[in-house]
Amino acid sequence: MRNVNMPPQVQADNSVIFRIKAPDAKKVLLAGTWPPSKYDFTIPMERKDSIFEVKIGPLPSAMYEYRYLIDGISTIEPGSNLVTRDGIYVENRLMVPGPQADLYDAKNVPHGQVTSVWYPSPILGSERRMSVYTPPGYEKSNKRYPVLYLLHGAGGDEEVWVNRGRANYIIDNLIAAGKAVPMIVVITNGNPNTPAAPLDRSYNAKVNDNIMGAMSSQKFEESLIKDVIPYIENNYRVIADPDHRAITGYSMGGYQTQNITNSNPDKFKYIGVMSMGLFSSAAPGIKYDKDAHLKQLEALKKNKPGVYWIAIGKGDFLYKSAVKLRALYDEVGLKYTYVETDNRHEWNAWRLYLTEFAPLCFK
Amino acid sequence: MRNVNMPPQVQADNSVIFRIKAPDAKKVLLAGTWPPSKYDFTIPMERKDSIFEVKIGPLPSAMYEYRYLIDGISTIEPGSNLVTRDGIYVENRLMVPGPQADLYDAKNVPHGQVTSVWYPSPILGSERRMSVYTPPGYEKSNKRYPVLYLLHGAGGDEEVWVNRGRANYIIDNLIAAGKAVPMIVVITNGNPNTPAAPLDRSYNAKVNDNIMGAMSSQKFEESLIKDVIPYIENNYRVIADPDHRAITGYSMGGYQTQNITNSNPDKFKYIGVMSMGLFSSAAPGIKYDKDAHLKQLEALKKNKPGVYWIAIGKGDFLYKSAVKLRALYDEVGLKYTYVETDNRHEWNAWRLYLTEFAPLCFK
Numbered sequence: 001m002r003n004v005n006m007p008p009q010v011q012a013d014n015s016v017i018f019r020i021k022a023p024d025a026k027k028v029l030l031a032g033t034w035p036p037s038k039y040d041f042t043i044p045m046e047r048k049d050s051i052f053e054v055k056i057g058p059l060p061s062a063m064y065e066y067r068y069l070i071d072g073i074s075t076i077e078p079g080s081n082l083v084t085r086d087g088i089y090v091e092n093r094l095m096v097p098g099p100q101a102d103l104y105d106a107k108n109v110p111h112g113q114v115t116s117v118w119y120p121s122p123i124l125g126s127e128r129r130m131s132v133y134t135p136p137g138y139e140k141s142n143k144r145y146p147v148l149y150l151l152h153g154a155g156g157d158e159e160v161w162v163n164r165g166r167a168n169y170i171i172d173n174l175i176a177a178g179k180a181v182p183m184i185v186v187i188t189n190g191n192p193n194t195p196a197a198p199l200d201r202s203y204n205a206k207v208n209d210n211i212m213g214a215m216s217s218q219k220f221e222e223s224l225i226k227d228v229i230p231y232i233e234n235n236y237r238v239i240a241d242p243d244h245r246a247i248t249g250y251s252m253g254g255y256q257t258q259n260i261t262n263s264n265p266d267k268f269k270y271i272g273v274m275s276m277g278l279f280s281s282a283a284p285g286i287k288y289d290k291d292a293h294l295k296q297l298e299a300l301k302k303n304k305p306g307v308y309w310i311a312i313g314k315g316d317f318l319y320k321s322a323v324k325l326r327a328l329y330d331e332v333g334l335k336y337t338y339v340e341t342d343n344r345h346e347w348n349a350w351r352l353y354l355t356e357f358a359p360l361c362f363k
Numbered sequence: 364m365r366n367v368n369m370p371p372q373v374q375a376d377n378s379v380i381f382r383i384k385a386p387d388a389k390k391v392l393l394a395g396t397w398p399p400s401k402y403d404f405t406i407p408m409e410r411k412d413s414i415f416e417v418k419i420g421p422l423p424s425a426m427y428e429y430r431y432l433i434d435g436i437s438t439i440e441p442g443s444n445l446v447t448r449d450g451i452y453v454e455n456r457l458m459v460p461g462p463q464a465d466l467y468d469a470k471n472v473p474h475g476q477v478t479s480v481w482y483p484s485p486i487l488g489s490e491r492r493m494s495v496y497t498p499p500g501y502e503k504s505n506k507r508y509p510v511l512y513l514l515h516g517a518g519g520d521e522e523v524w525v526n527r528g529r530a531n532y533i534i535d536n537l538i539a540a541g542k543a544v545p546m547i548v549v550i551t552n553g554n555p556n557t558p559a560a561p562l563d564r565s566y567n568a569k570v571n572d573n574i575m576g577a578m579s580s581q582k583f584e585e586s587l588i589k590d591v592i593p594y595i596e597n598n599y600r601v602i603a604d605p606d607h608r609a610i611t612g613y614s615m616g617g618y619q620t621q622n623i624t625n626s627n628p629d630k631f632k633y634i635g636v637m638s639m640g641l642f643s644s645a646a647p648g649i650k651y652d653k654d655a656h657l658k659q660l661e662a663l664k665k666n667k668p669g670v671y672w673i674a675i676g677k678g679d680f681l682y683k684s685a686v687k688l689r690a691l692y693d694e695v696g697l698k699y700t701y702v703e704t705d706n707r708h709e710w711n712a713w714r715l716y717l718t719e720f721a722p723l724c725f726k
Contacts, residue, residue: 005451022434022435022436023435024389024434024435024436025392025434025435025436026387027387042411070433070434070436070438071385071387071388071433071434072385072386072387073385073388073433073436073441074441075433075436075438075439075441076438076439076453078436078437078438078652079451080453081444081448081451081453081561082561082562083448083453084562085444085446087444088368088442088444090439090443090444090446090453093562095566097566097567101566104563104567105563105565105566105567106559106562106563106564108490108565110481111481111492113478113479113480113481113668114478114479115476115477115478115479116476116477116478117476118473118474118476127471129474139598140598149423163562188682196469198444198445199445199446199456199469199526201469202468202469202470202471203460203464203468203469204460204468214662215587224608235502235503297558325681
């Protein structure tokens with residue numbers, strides 16, 4: 001039952017031939033994150049003897065995820081070891097060569113270290129796990145470093161910005177190119193109902209997957225301020241002031257970034273909201289107190305963030321909520337930098353946004 | 364195309380019901396690592412409407428890997444986030460409750476940190492990646508610690524002892540129970556042809572998967588002595604003497620453990636060979652100089668290892684090679700501790716062996 005591995009063949013023009021051996025299958029579809037495909041928009045593959053095949057593209061340079069749908073069963077590529085996970089989405093990775101893939105590549109440059117750290121969270125009542133990136137040279141240096149707090153979306157955990165997001169290689173490459181200053185990157189688990197990624201919880205643990213409840217509790221936000229930041233500032237050589245703290249996140253993490261900085265207007269000089277807008281407009285059932293929000297934004301404005309960065313793709317299902325968020329900020333007079341891309345609500349947006357946001361920090 | 368996730372249901376008696384929705388499938392098989400199954404010994408599942416189902420066991424408490432074979436295609440469980448990887452084997456994890464699973468569990472005990480570290484390897488001509496476990500309290504202590512070097516099998520990399528082997532949780536649990544002393548565990552990439560796990564190499568890198576060539580070159584062994592140990596001893600608070608160095612590995616890593624300690628009889632007081640015997644008897648084509656081997660073993664004997672530990676399962680395809688290794692050690696008079704289990708050549712052996720070997724070290 002060891003299946004033949006037939007990795008995708010990237011052609012000279014960046015078109016890609018996918019092949020899979022499935023002699024008994026009736027119908028094989030391919031699903032991937034390249035434009036304009038979505039997971040609910042699959043590409044039929046053509047049978048040639050026992051092989052199903054399809055050629056797509058040419059594709060823009062980037063990192064993509066893909067999987068196969070064989071007679072109704074979603075499956076990764078048999079025999080491939082290039083697999084990443086975000087939540088329950090375990091998928092194969094495809095790199096399409098060029099400048100965009102190179103941003104996310106494990107290149108021959110100095111690499112930082114990534115550590116899985118358990119830290120106490122009195123706010124959430126358990127030990128919790130996070131990933132901490134320290135830049136090249138950190139261990140042998142006496143220097144103090146600025147810190148970027150990097151948050152993920154619903155369904156994710158403290159591994160996804162590394163595993164699928166390539167955050168460590170993105171920062172390595174930016175530092176090596178002189179585009180970003182050496183920084184510590186703290187990647188938390190933003191779901192307050194669970195302390196760690198799936199394999200790093202006790203097998204006896206009951207899992208509470210109620211993400212909306214988790215988001216509305218704002219307990220993670222409190223924990224980031226009261227548990228995570230003090231732990232980082234007590235255990236790493238950091239510059240522990242607002243000018244040397246940045247925070248960004250996508251989707252749920254963009255909402256949490258807003259909550260955290262709205263409630264703590266004096267703590268972060270660099271703020272990035274990715275693929276998220278005014279949450280109440282995206283989640284109409286949610287309680288929303290506009291006056292309270294305006295008051296928070298006034299306080300934030302008074303503290304003059306060095307960078308308030310909003311990035312979203314034209315194809316993002318939350319696009320309209322970002323329009324509303326910007327309208328509100330315009331109303332208040334809170335200055336922001338707005339970046340609009342062609343993306344949907346997808347990893348190729350978030351990897352790109354990190355590549356663009358990190359260089360703006362600490363300068 | 365989001366498939367329904369139907370995780371295995373473990374019953375009160377530790378029998379397990381597996382179910383998978385596959386309305387269009389003709390034949391669905393289950394493959395798992397529980398006894399006596401092997402991957403080439405699959406269990407047919409029975410169709411009930413659109414669901415295929417089978418009940419197995421009761422199973423002994425342990426951690427198992429499993430996957431499905433749907434109309435000839437090997438696939439992981441749709442929608443499951445409990446997935447581990449060893450080489451190209453991406454599979455689901457099943458914990459069957461009880462004392463054995465508890466040994467490998469992420470329990471509510473102090474956890475060490477696991478760091479992905481890039482280090483220079485002049486011997487192999489590149490930066491290489493390893494995983495370093497530091498025990499609970501390491502960061503805040505001034506203490507120096509002993510070091511266990513932990514090697515993997517062919518096809519593996521610096522991630523598998525963590526991802527599939529649960530080495531960090533095994534050591535956490537042993538330390539918490541007072542069974543092992545706090546130690547640093549260094550998990551290397553034993554394939555000299557590749558610097559890192561698949562996702563952590565450049566996408567442009569040519570991969571050389573010739574494991575036999577890699578094993579016979581003995582370049583990794585040289586690199587462990589000349590690159591890895593000096594890096595660890597220069598960058599971590601370790602006790603840098605033979606009495607505080609241990610080394611063990613399974614399969615290819617058991618062969619490398621022999622090579623390393625045979626060539627460096629004065630460097631490690633604690634030596635563990637898992638699921639490996641006399642390599643020349645397992646790989647008959649290989650060049651073998653018995654006289655040279657005997658000379659090395661004489662030198663090792665003179666250095667009196669504190670523990671020389673050999674563990675293998677009765678069902679291991681390398682069992683006979685371990686018989687021959689022991690006969691040779693008996694001939695030389697090199698003392699060893701021999702542990703024989705019911706296992707095959709499998710992760711449930713290696714996880715168990717680590718649980719038994721680590722407590723013997725540094726005492």
